[in-house]
Amino acid sequence: MKEEIIRVKNLVKKFGSFTANDNLTFDVYKGEVFGFLGANGAGKTTAIRILSGLSSPTSGKLNVAGFDVYTETEKIKKNIGYMSQKFSLYEDLTVAENIRFYAGIYGISPKRRKEKMGELLKKLEMEKAKNKLIAGLPLGWKQKLAFSVAVFHEPKIVFLDEPTGGVDPVTRRKFWDMIYEAANDGITVFVTTHYMDEAEYCDRVSIMDAGKIEALDTPAKLKEKYNAKDMDEVFLRIARASPNPSEGGGQETITNE
Amino acid sequence: MAQLLSFIKKEFFHIFRDPRTMLILFGIPVAQLLIFGTVIKNEIKDVRIAIYDQSKDETTQQITNKLLSSGYFVLVDDLQNTSGIEETFRKGEVKEIIVFESNFGEKLIKEGTANVQLIADASDPNMARLAVSYTRGIINDYVQKMNPNQELPMQIQPEVRMYFNEEMKSAYMFVPGTMALILMLISAMMTSISITREKELGTMEILLVSPLKPAQIIIGKVLPYLLLSIVNAFVIVLIGLFVFGVPITGSFILLMLETILFILMALCLGILISTMAKSQMTAMFISMIVLMLPTILLSGFIFPIENMPEILQWLSHIMPARWFISIIRGIMLKGVGMAFIWKETLILIGMTLFFVAVSVRKFKIRLE
Numbered sequence: 001m002k003e004e005i006i007r008v009k010n011l012v013k014k015f016g017s018f019t020a021n022d023n024l025t026f027d028v029y030k031g032e033v034f035g036f037l038g039a040n041g042a043g044k045t046t047a048i049r050i051l052s053g054l055s056s057p058t059s060g061k062l063n064v065a066g067f068d069v070y071t072e073t074e075k076i077k078k079n080i081g082y083m084s085q086k087f088s089l090y091e092d093l094t095v096a097e098n099i100r101f102y103a104g105i106y107g108i109s110p111k112r113r114k115e116k117m118g119e120l121l122k123k124l125e126m127e128k129a130k131n132k133l134i135a136g137l138p139l140g141w142k143q144k145l146a147f148s149v150a151v152f153h154e155p156k157i158v159f160l161d162e163p164t165g166g167v168d169p170v171t172r173r174k175f176w177d178m179i180y181e182a183a184n185d186g187i188t189v190f191v192t193t194h195y196m197d198e199a200e201y202c203d204r205v206s207i208m209d210a211g212k213i214e215a216l217d218t219p220a221k222l223k224e225k226y227n228a229k230d231m232d233e234v235f236l237r238i239a240r241a242s243p244n245p246s247e248g249g250g251q252e253t254i255t256n257e
Numbered sequence: 258m259a260q261l262l263s264f265i266k267k268e269f270f271h272i273f274r275d276p277r278t279m280l281i282l283f284g285i286p287v288a289q290l291l292i293f294g295t296v297i298k299n300e301i302k303d304v305r306i307a308i309y310d311q312s313k314d315e316t317t318q319q320i321t322n323k324l325l326s327s328g329y330f331v332l333v334d335d336l337q338n339t340s341g342i343e344e345t346f347r348k349g350e351v352k353e354i355i356v357f358e359s360n361f362g363e364k365l366i367k368e369g370t371a372n373v374q375l376i377a378d379a380s381d382p383n384m385a386r387l388a389v390s391y392t393r394g395i396i397n398d399y400v401q402k403m404n405p406n407q408e409l410p411m412q413i414q415p416e417v418r419m420y421f422n423e424e425m426k427s428a429y430m431f432v433p434g435t436m437a438l439i440l441m442l443i444s445a446m447m448t449s450i451s452i453t454r455e456k457e458l459g460t461m462e463i464l465l466v467s468p469l470k471p472a473q474i475i476i477g478k479v480l481p482y483l484l485l486s487i488v489n490a491f492v493i494v495l496i497g498l499f500v501f502g503v504p505i506t507g508s509f510i511l512l513m514l515e516t517i518l519f520i521l522m523a524l525c526l527g528i529l530i531s532t533m534a535k536s537q538m539t540a541m542f543i544s545m546i547v548l549m550l551p552t553i554l555l556s557g558f559i560f561p562i563e564n565m566p567e568i569l570q571w572l573s574h575i576m577p578a579r580w581f582i583s584i585i586r587g588i589m590l591k592g593v594g595m596a597f598i599w600k601e602t603l604i605l606i607g608m609t610l611f612f613v614a615v616s617v618r619k620f621k622i623r624l625e
Contacts, residue, residue: 074470084462
């Protein structure tokens with residue numbers, strides 16, 4: 001029996017009269033890579049912000065890592081990691097200082113931190129860049145580091161909001177290797193993306209359109225169901241079938257607050 | 258605690274590595290001290306004065322009437338002896354006291370000369386200088402009109418005394434003012450910019466997702482600036498003392514406590530600004546327009562509040578710097594204790610609480 005680590009029932013999020021998330025219901029299983037797909041403005045970012053505690057839902061029942069979203073926010077925070085499309089590292093701090101800072105705010109002991117930091121820098125092959133400022137690093141490195149920092153405290157779930165935005169395909173591929181590695185370590189990965197090729201890498205994907213989940217299954221089953229050769233085609237079929245297709249772009253700025 | 262420490266450490270890295278921040282922190286204070294060291298001339302009106310008339314004759318009555326009808330002065334007190342002079346000044350109720358010697362009119366006619374003493378509260382040197390020179394001008398004018406053809410050798414000798422600042426150093430004016438301005442600038446502007454910077458870079462989200470509590474984020478942001486501002490305040494007071502000779506007549510500890518109160522107020526204001534501003538540019542703009550200019554213009558730092566149009570006088574009441582300048586002038590120059598500045602102190606505390614309340618509310622709304 002699969003264990004649910006995120007349970008969402010009838011999630012609704014409204015900004016004034018605009019409904020960003022329209023009655024979402026889904027579960028995410030422990031250890032899986034769960035893809036959250038959709039065009040810009042479909043409501044992905046809104047949902048991920050609610051799950052990670054940055055925004056509160058208008059209504060619905062939500063449980064993340066075994067805790068209630070409304071009442072146990074503090075406990076959830078200790079158990080999740082978060083990385084946004086901005087690769088939020090401090091540009092004026094060095095690699096090591098950034099790691100120390102994040103380890104610090106998650107309350108990791110200095111001894112444990114030292115151990116882990118050594119391993120991490122070795123794995124990323126960034127030992128020489130340890131004392132370099134983030135500002136001078138290539139984008140791909142920043143992305144890898146931002147991800148490593150997001151899972152440094154060994155969360156149960158890591159939320160990745162369009163983590164591969166603006167990165168070239170090769171770097172993206174390498175980034176997915178890191179995601180798999182985290183998943184192998186037992187971390188559940190919740191990732192939003194609008195790159196359909198990335199959907200193939202997920203264990204299960206949900207496809208959102210205009211605030212609703214239109215489909216949710218493994219990539220293989222979705223392709224079978226929609227009789228499509230790849231996920232791109234699946235997505236196009238769903239978007240065309242939708243009575244209220246999202247135009248792409250525009251709305252995302254509203255849902256970002 | 259360890260969480261907070263690592264947060265604070267990070268803040269110091271930000272500060273020490275950004276040349277702009279360092280410039281604002283330590284370059285601007287020096288530049289401003291020098292710029293505002295120049296004296297600005299201006300007009301007076303309705304200056305509150307007291308008169309101690311020991312002769313009460315026709316001449317002194319005429320001079321008094323002439324002074325009061327000029328529009329420059331308002332009589333608020335008629336003193337009966339000299340003992341109340343210092344106390345009156347300490348309370349800050351009047352800016353100038355005019356003392357006529359006894360038998361003033363008789364002396365002027367018979368001996369051709371009479372003495373009048375002009376005592377001014379020079380903790381606000383600009384105001385004192387103007388008040389005294391206007392008074393002197395009016396008295397000279399009176400003598401001229403009485404004796405149009407210079408037939409009689411008639412002369413009124415004004416003897417001028419400047420209370421709290423005998424040498425009329427303008428440093429007495431600009432040191433307290435600059436202190437208010439610099440602390441306001443650093444505390445409010447720097448905090449608001451550094452918080453909005455995190456928002457712009459997206460690191461604020463990371464902080465909000467982390468187990469750090471909002472209060473920890475705010476304290477982590479504010480504490481480094483509080484410490485640096487206190488250092489700055491020390492430096493300004495020391496420069497004032499050793500370079501410009503501005504004394505600290507009152508309690509140094511009280512001065513520092515009041516300064517910390519003002520810094521806290523400004524920091525809270527900075528947080529408030531950051532909850533309203535979305536970008537560093539906006540934060541800087543709000544700080545400049547809403548804080549800096551009014552602080553310079555309306556706090557009584559350069560332009561005496563008494564001379565402002567009524568609406569601006571009214572506006573000056575909501576300028577925190579107005580109260581702070583009044584407090585530090587009181588402590589540094591007049592040597593007063595809490596008994597004379599409790600009102601200003603309460604107002605600053607009130608403002609601080611107000612800003613805390615509003616920003617906590619706003620911060621929560623942002624978090625939803």
